[in-house]
């Protein structure tokens with residue numbers, strides 16, 4: 001805890017820096033873990049892409065600072081002034097609400113991502129910002145946070161704003177951030193880790209995994225979602241799964257890819 005007489009700008013700087021370090025370590029740990037898993041499960045998949053991965057890590061560490069700053073400010077306000085609707089006591093919210101808060105947060109995040117992502121594919125914004133993310137051809141486990149700062153801002157503000165509007169227990173918030181981290185990494189790592197019975201099930205047809213997001217990186221103007229295929233399906237931008245990933249996973253013949 002920071003001393004109460006610390007000047008506010010200095011306190012904000014310290015907390016934002018601390019959160020930036022945590023976000024950066026979380027990224028390095030998660031991407032490192034799945035890059036290691038990739039080396040074991042798909043040896044050679046990242047061969048010859050050393051330079052690309054170094055670039056991805058650089059952009060991602062810059063993104064960590066952009067994610068860490070608003071999160072740090074909100075964390076400071078929560079601790080010192082009781083800002084936000086985050087609770088630490090489970091009894092502060094009805095028991096049935098806790099499992100509900102998770103899909104609410106994920107859906108709002110997914111909605112913001114879908115529409116800002118579509119916006120980022122307009123030629124002007126693609127040139128200014130989103131080209132950085134698509135410079136990863138094809139992406140790797142290190143691509144997860146490889147964004148231009150302009151694009152990183154659009155992702156960095158969603159949860160810090162949401163905690164002022166939608167109540168959530170701190171444990172559920174931790175779960176939201178864990179899902180965001182794991183899916184961000186695994187959706188880019190170039191192979192499918194989920195089993196066929198899930199990816200090709202009725203539920204799987206509404207969820208985004210590597211098979212789905214890879215196709216966005218192959219074709220650009222489709223599959224814009226983050227966690228769910230709801231907006232892509234509603235807006236006619238869902239083009240199904242990456243044939244390469246589905247074939248390599250041994251999941252299904254090409255004609256069954258959807």
Ligand SMILES: [Zn+2]
Pocket residue numbers: 133139188213217
């Ligand atoms: Zn991507």
Ligand SMILES: [Zn+2]
Pocket residue numbers: 117121130133134216220
């Ligand atoms: Zn894109």
